[in-house]
Amino acid sequence: MEAKLLMGNEAVAEGALAGGVNFFAGYPITPSNEIGEIMSRRLPGAGGKFIQMEDEIASMGCIIGASISGCKTMTATSGPGFSLMQENLGFAAMTEVPCVVVNVMRGGPSTGMPTLPSQGDIQQARWGTHGDHPIIALCPSTVREVFDLTITSLNFAEQYRTPVVLLMDEVIGHLREKVVLPQVESIEIANRTQPTCPPEWYRPFEDNKSGVPLMASFGDGYRYHITGLTHDEMGFPTTKKDEVTALNHRLHRKIRQAFEDIMLYETFLMEDATAVIVAYGCVMRSAKSAALELRQQGKKVGLIKLTTLWPFPRIALENMPEQVQEIFVPEMNMGQIYREVTRVNQGKLRVRKITKVDGELITPDEIIRGIKREGADSAKRY
Amino acid sequence: MQKDIDVYQYLRHEKKFPLIWCAGCGNGIVLGSMLRAVDSLKISKDRVAMVSGIGCSGRTSTYVDFNTLHTTHGRALSFATGLKFARPELTTLVVMGDGDGLSIGGNHFIHAARRNIDLTAFIYNNNIYGMTGGQVSPTTPGGKIASTAPMGNIENNFDTIKVAEACGATFVARGTTYDADALDEIIAIGIQHKGFSVIEVLTPCPTIYGRYNRLGSAVDMLKSQLDDTIPLEQAKNMSAEELQGKTLTGIFVNEDKREFCEEYEKLVQRAQKK
Amino acid sequence: MLSKKTKVKYTEKKKKSKYPKVGFVVFDKWCKRCGICSELCIHNVFRIDEDGYPRPVKPVECNLCGFCITRCPDFALRMIEGKSGEHSA
Missing domain, CATH: 3.40.50.970 (Thiamin diphosphate (ThDP)-binding fold, Pyr/PP domains)
Structure with a gap:
């Protein structure tokens, strides 16, 4: 094309x-x-x-x-x-x-x-x-x-x-x-799985292996109830402990057990990196330039680009090469993904944030200076 | 006799009964009227969707064997708009209370009426927030007692009919639970009407509104609807003095205007010709 | 006394009526004893029993207006044609 x-x-x-x-x-x-x-x-x-x-x-x-x-x-x-x-x-x-x-x-x-x-x-x-x-x-x-x-x-x-x-x-x-x-x-396109059983057999919120119930559309002959109240398998409101627990657990399980499919991230220049930048969105573009620039200057910097933010792709940070000592998280907020990185890192490595909230993009220079701990920038390193 | 025969096939009576509402609550009477109207129109259950909001009225959808959606507080009309627009062949009934539909959902109400999308919106008007314990609602008349207006309501109240009319609803009617027979007919006409239909139903809340304002038992409140309301046709021949303090019932607006889903269909045809 | 869980059927047997014979079924399990059916019946078909439930004591007087059925907020009342014991709801 x-x-x-x-x-x-x-x-x-x-x-x-x-x-x-x-x-x-x-x-x-x-x-x-x-x-x-x-x-x-x-x-x-x-x-x-x-x-x-x-x-x-x-x-x-x-x-x-x-x-x-x-x-x-x-x-x-x-x-x-x-x-x-x-x-x-x-x-x-x-x-x-x-x-x-x-x-x-x-x-x-x-x-x-x-x-x-x-x-x-x-x-x-x-x-x-x-x-x-x-x-x-x-x-x-x-x-x-x-x-x-x-x-x-x-x-x-x-x-x-x-x-x-x-x-x-x-x-x-x-x-x-x-x-x-x-x-x-x-282009691969996924569609919801619809029930094929007779309507009287249909249990709209029934658990299965994937944790994702079959979804009938209104008007297709499967008359059922949908409510924002905590509901049972048939979709009707319930406050029974076992049904409430089952629903809440299933909602989490269906995403948790698909973590590996959902967690999307990319790594660059990680083989020999001693410092790693974790970035996402537009900041990733500056981070990539910064990493290349720092490498030219002799500092071995790698980059992890987070594509999935939630559920947080912790695998990306858990499989860090041994020689990595520092993680830098440049963000255009006061450190929202930084929180997640420190949570997953559990104090093993030093994690620094480079934040900027003045309405402008973080530049590669600012990331470089943040990593080198130089100068007073609008991008602050903590 | 014919009143009796057909209601139960529309109820999830083996699953969800008895109803959650208090003794003497009018909501069940409206539900009955609604089901008789649907039955009289011979619409298949698969072709009816009911969307409800939150509050006493919101529970209506649980009890009927249609495609039922119990949504968030005040948002029923927005969900229903999506549902109807996506599947115009579904007869969509939207059930809201006075607080649900006119207070938190007021904006959606105004715009659904303006858009004239083919929904039938029911406002169960019991003059109070029942589910939460009797707080003052936008239809609580001035001076009446509510749990958040312990010395009487100092605000003015909405007239649902005027609001709906001003917003462009093309079918506007008011019924009472006392006159459930007339309500059956109003609802049947409202459902058949192509466009946004608003049906306000005065429904007594003896447990909370009645108690706060000393309006007597469920029976007294139901009977008082007979004294307090006057059908529109009858009111034509009455003087302003005679109508003082009375609420009018009947069909106030019934007109044809372009309907949203139909207009969109034409737009699609225009777009595809290009 | 009747169990509240059972469906109770009443029909008038003795008196001749100009209307078709009619029976009433009260679902005690659903009835909330609001009293609407008995109070609003112009022919006094119902009487409230000691527990507060409506009991159709004079179904022969019923003119089939259906007022009680349509105003029952709990769908707890059904009117059934014919003799006692022939119908179950």
Whole structure:
């Protein structure tokens, strides 16, 4: 296929259409607007459905409703909108409704800096909604990766019946890159498993080996009940201890036992590295340049690029080469993934964070100076 | 007799009964009306979806043998919009309470009405938040007692009918649990109506609202609906003085306007021609 | 006394009625004893027993208006045509 000049947000829309999205609900918010705009142009022609809702709460509710009636659904938003979506995101996790939420992260807290990037919603994606539930969050670093991960998000959502958050940042969302998109035929698409049994045998939330129950669509003849209340196998509210425990454990188990499939990460220059940079999203681009630059200067620096952020890909850090002494975590927040890295590292290696929250991208220079502990930068090393 | 025969086939009576509601609560009466209306229209159970919010009314969906979705507080209409838009062939009933639909879900209510999407929205109006213990709701009349208005409500209350009408709902009606027969008909017309239908049902809450405001037993409250309401046709010939303090019932709005799902279908055809 | 768990059937046997014979079934398990059916019946078909449950003592008076059935908030009341013992709900 020929190369195209694509923006990150455009790549989300392309990925969504290639990945089979046929229902999109959204509400305008900078810097994710292009995604909704493109979907509104493209979906009707493709036979899909687009609707602009009255707010993000409704957008999230709307895609859950559509997913329950069998559509592949997505919404796109940014920080404040993501906060509004949390309630229904929790509903989707509890009722195991596949859907994808794209969060193009902007400067926070609160309204913050709508047109400037940050990576401030990482922990929110994990813990933003009440109750203890697992979630999947992915984070792309290049425009091509945006396309791929949009499809992966959709696949994960369908395979594991869970909401998936695609955590982009404003830099990636508005970055234009030359991209060669894959052939449509080569794209793997996963769909939810639907029941084939007679309706009277169907147990909508029955456990099985994968922990992912079969999902019937409303209107297909399997009349059943879906509720955000803690429910039994038939979907009806329950407070019986064994049923409550079983549900909560299954929700976690279905993601935990698929950890290896879900955990995506890449390593560069790790064989002989003594210092390792752990980076994700747009910061990974600076980190890669910094690592190459430092190597030229004689410091053996490796790089771990996290693609899956939740569940946290701890395997990436657990299989560290022996000679590694230090880990650096550059981030555009006050150290959200740093917390995870120290948690997984358990005090074995020295972990340093390099943070920057002024609405600008961390430059390779700043990472280099952070690693060398030089100078007073806007990027602070702690 | 015909009133009796068909309701039970729509209930999950082997699983979820008895109902969770208090003795004398009107919610069960509305549910009965709804089921008789669905039965009279001969719609297959597989083709009916019921979406409900949170609160006493929210539990309605648990009891009926349709495709049922019990959502988050106030968001029922947004879920229902997704459901209906994705599958326009489903008859979608949305069950909300007065607090659920008009307070926390007020924004969704306004916009679903404006959009004129073919949903049938029920507002169970018991003038109070029942499930949480009797807090003041947007339909609690001025001066009435609630657990968070112990000295009387100082706010003004919503008139659901006017709100719905102003927002562009194309079918707006009010019924009472006392006159369940009229309610059956209103609901049947509402379901058949193409567009956003709002049906407000006055339903007594004897356990909480009734007790706080000394309105007597469940029977007294139900009977008082007869005295406090006047059908629209009858009201036409009455003076303003006679109508003082009375609530009107009946079908207030029933008009045709372009419906969202149909318009979208046309848009798809236009887009695909290009 | 009748067990609350059993479904109780009553029909009028003696008196002739201009209406078809009718029986009532009260699901005691579902009935919450709100009293709506008995209070609102204009023919006083029901009487409340010592436990508060409605008992159809004069079903022969019933004119089949269905008011009690449609206003029962708990679906605990059914009206059944014919003689006693012929129907189970």
